Structure formats: C-alpha cells, structure tokens
Amino acid sequence: MAEHTVEQGKEEEKEKHISIQRGNFAIERKHAAVDVQEPPKAQEDTEIGDMEPQMVKDLRTAVGWLRNNCHSFRGFVQEPSYLDLEKEDQEEALLKLDRAGRKDDLELAKEPFMFRFQFQQDMEVFLFKCHDERDLRINSMCMEF
Incomplete structure (x- = not known):
C-alpha cells in the first residue's frame, strides 16, 4: 500500500508540475499579447x-x-x-x-x-x-x- 501511495504522490507531483507549466504558459502568452498590441493613437x-x-x-x-x-x-x-x-x-x-x-x-x-x-x-x-x-x-x- 505504501508503494501505491508513492506512485500516487508522483502522479500528483507530475500533475502539479504540468499545471504550473500551463499556468506559466498562459501568463506568458497573455503578456506577449500585451507587448504586441500597438499603443492607442492620441x-x-x-x-x-x-x-x-x-x-x-x-x-x-x-x-x-x-x-x-x-x-x-x-x-x-x-x-x-x-x-x-x-x-x-x-x-x-x-x-x-x-x-x-x-x-x-x-x-x-x-x-x-x-x-x-x-x-x-x-x-x-x-x-x-x-x-x-x-x-x-x-x-x-x-x-x-
């Protein structure tokens, strides 16, 4: 049972890592969209x-x-x-x-x-x-x- 818990812990850790990567990607993408946008004209x-x-x-x-x-x-x-x-x-x-x-x-x-x-x-x-x-x-x- 301990082995299952270790495997389960690894899966949870992996999911957190993927979630964090996705979160960073979304932030970077959002940031890039702001940088690309032209400033409004006067x-x-x-x-x-x-x-x-x-x-x-x-x-x-x-x-x-x-x-x-x-x-x-x-x-x-x-x-x-x-x-x-x-x-x-x-x-x-x-x-x-x-x-x-x-x-x-x-x-x-x-x-x-x-x-x-x-x-x-x-x-x-x-x-x-x-x-x-x-x-x-x-x-x-x-x-x-």
Missing part, C-alpha cells in the same frame, strides 16, 4: 485623420513625396499654400472648393491646392509618380516661360 491624431478630406490627405502625401525627391527636379517647385494656412482659412478654402460652380470659380478655388512647377518636364515626372503610380488626386500647373 485623440487628436484620430480626429484629424478621420475628419480630413481625402483630397487633403493626398495633398500631404504628395508634398511628402516632393520633399523627399526634390533633387530630381531641375527647376523651382512651389508647394500648395493650403498647408501654410491657419485652420480656419483651410476650412474656408475647402468650403470654397466644395461650393465652386462655374469654371472660373473652380479655378480660383483650386489655387490654394495647386503645385506650381517652373518646368513642364518636372510637372510630368511629379504627376506620373504621384497621380499615376500612387493614385493621388492633386492639382498642378506649369509656369514655364
């Missing part, structure tokens, strides 16, 4: 990102590409003035663009969103890279003389 980031029109997101992306690749252009490139405007003026510019009916009004409303290039070739490269390859909706014009 409220400002999510609000701006959600409310910003796609046109403005495309504009920001195109400006980023332009700044990273400015060495590729042989002439002067002027970025859209929209990004330098105060928040209220940006909202007004978007409203004007949205409400523009006639062609003249639309051209005037697009002014703050316009990329201006000194050379036609630079504009074509920019449009190919941003509009054709990245499918960004942008406005540009050439001021070549």
